[in-house]
Amino acid sequence: MNIDWDAIVKTYDVRGLVGKSLTTQIVAALAAGFVDELGAAGKDVVVGHDMRDSSPEFADAFAAGAQARGANVLSIGLCSTDESYFASGVLNAPAAMFTASHNPAAYNGIKFSRAGARGISMDTGLAAIRDRAKIYMETGIDEVEVPGSYRDMHILIQYAAYLRELVDLSDIRPLKVVVDAANGMGGMTVPAVLGHASDLPQLPLEIIPMYFELDGSFPNHEANPLDPKNLVDLQKAVLEHGADIGLAFDGDADRCFVIDENGQAVTPSAVAAIVAHREIAREKRANPKADVTVLHNLLTSRVVKEVIEADGARAVKTKVGHSLIKDQMAATNAIFGGEHSAHYYFRDFWGADNGMLAAMHVLAEYGSQDQPLSEFAKKYNPYYLSGEINSTVSDVAAAKARVQAAFADRADFDEFDGITATNKQELGKPADAGNWWWFNVRASNTEPLLRLNVEASTEADMVQIRDEVLNLIQQKA
Known part of the structure; x- marks a missing residue:
């Protein structure tokens, strides 16, 4: 095979066209390289996948490659990327998540984590995994004397309970919330975390679902809420239902976008400022004398830095990039980090990003006062x-x-x-x-x-x- 590895292995993850640039053989080779590079033989490796048609087959191929090199596969099955990070964090195990995030249905990919949900980028191991995979594609994967084991694990309810511990929504005013899951993994995680699909106490939220059916062909619109055309259905529904707020998730549900009661977008920078305000206050309550650091990438609004500093914390500007910001979260002990692209990172979530957690913070802050969202959000969106x-x-x-x-x-x-x-x-x-x-x-x-x-x-x-x-x-x- 003539494989363009540089086209598949990106700066922060693996991504390619299913059956063309990304095949089960390539996935198995990457799995073997992943286990070798991380020294995971004899240890647990978490494998999860989204609802794309090719994801189960790719997850199985990865499991086979990882087991061949001695890793014990913990399959968490269908999950959001947030859940994959949760499993990696709570189990302190490396993880591979099969998703192409917001990309169209013809694509798939892998988001890798080190143990503790730490990121892997081209400079911190991804290039080495790629180079090992190249060799395995040429020579075949050498199976170790004692291959690894395989077992299933279900973590959705544990994940939902953990988020509920981090953000208490029980005392907010009743809110009508329209949620557009775009046929992505939010259709599974939103009912568990915010709705009735678990044994957790009922929240004062009326969830109006849109496109909750898991469907990797994305029959209604692309699962990319960063593109305004993919928010149109949600904006209409918020107005039609007289809802207080709308939430839109991307395909793997690790990003969340917010719509106000007038159908207007609340910018990711405003969301970052709202969450930063809450997280700083929470940290100061717990550790009054602590030096508090919050990250924001250079493309967020000036208001984010202003809110952070007005609340008595240190604002640290970062470059754009998922794995890079994860590394910065650890290096600076930052309590929170926000990006213009609606990725939100939390120290209490192993420094990883979590769109659901950001949405919960917005619901908590907004639901604790009486103004409509358009008025409430104004001070966080002055420019x-x-x-x-x-x-x-x-x-x-x-x-x-x-x-x-x-x-x-x-x-x-x-x-x-x-x-x-x-x-x-x-x-x-x-x-x-x-x-x-x-x-x-x-x-x-x-x-x-x-x-x-x-x-x-x-x-x-x-x-x-x-x-x-x-x-x-x-x-x-």
Whole structure:
């Protein structure tokens, strides 16, 4: 086989077209490489999968490859990515989760975790797993003298109970909540955590389900709530039902997006600020003298840093990236981390991200006061954001050079992650005086795209900067 390993093994995970770039043979080889690289022979390895048609077969192939190299497979079956992290954390075992997240039905992939739900990226083991898998594809997988065992484990109720311990929703006011699971794993986890599909006490939530049937062909819309077109059904349903709030989950249910009672999106940055506010308060109650750190990636709204610092915590800016932020969570002992893409990381969840937990924090904070969500969220969304705008660009370096040249006299640049331009302040004025704006242009880690994010203190400035930079990015050479 002529395998393009670099196309399959991405910066943070494995992803490819089912039956073409990703096959059961490749999956088994990756499993063998995973066990060898992590020294997991004779130890437990968690394997879970989402509802995609190819996921059970891939999970079985991974189990076979892992067992051949001596690992004891703990199959948790159908699960969300959050559940996979929970199993990895609570069992202190490495894990492999089969999902392509928000990608279309033709794709699948693997999200790996070290024991304790710690991330694995290209720089921290994924490249080595890939290189070991290459050899196994050429030579075959050598089965150890004593292959590993296999057993099933059901963790959904334990997972739901753990989240209920972290966020108490029992005393909030009654809320009508429309949830769009997009035929993804939220259709299984939402009833268990927020609804009646467990023996846990009933919550003051009326859940109105949309697309809860698990279906990896995504018959209603793509399971990618970052794309506004996939929120339209939820927005309509919130208005039709007179609901207090809408929640949208992606395919593997590790990201959650929020809609207010008017059908308008509450930005992921506003959600990050709300959760940060709650987590800081909780930590200060438990440890009044503790130094509290909260992470935010460089693309979140300026308000996130402002809320963190106003609440007496240290705000640490990070680059974009799942495994990178997991590593930073551990290195800084941060209690929480938020990304513009609706990934939310929690120290009490082994530093891993959990969209359900973020949704519960929003429900708890919002449900503890009487304002409608649109009013409540205003203080967490005072500025104007473009959202992430993606462009396919043949020459990334040339596009970046055009942008830098055009803004050389108007902005200060840094290259912390991509290029970030911040408007130059007028002489004699403090840094926060007058109108301000910033934008970031960065290449995707997972797709052939150039991504643009813009924020400004006024809508007019945001629109003007957005359109100007977008024109420069898309300009033909």
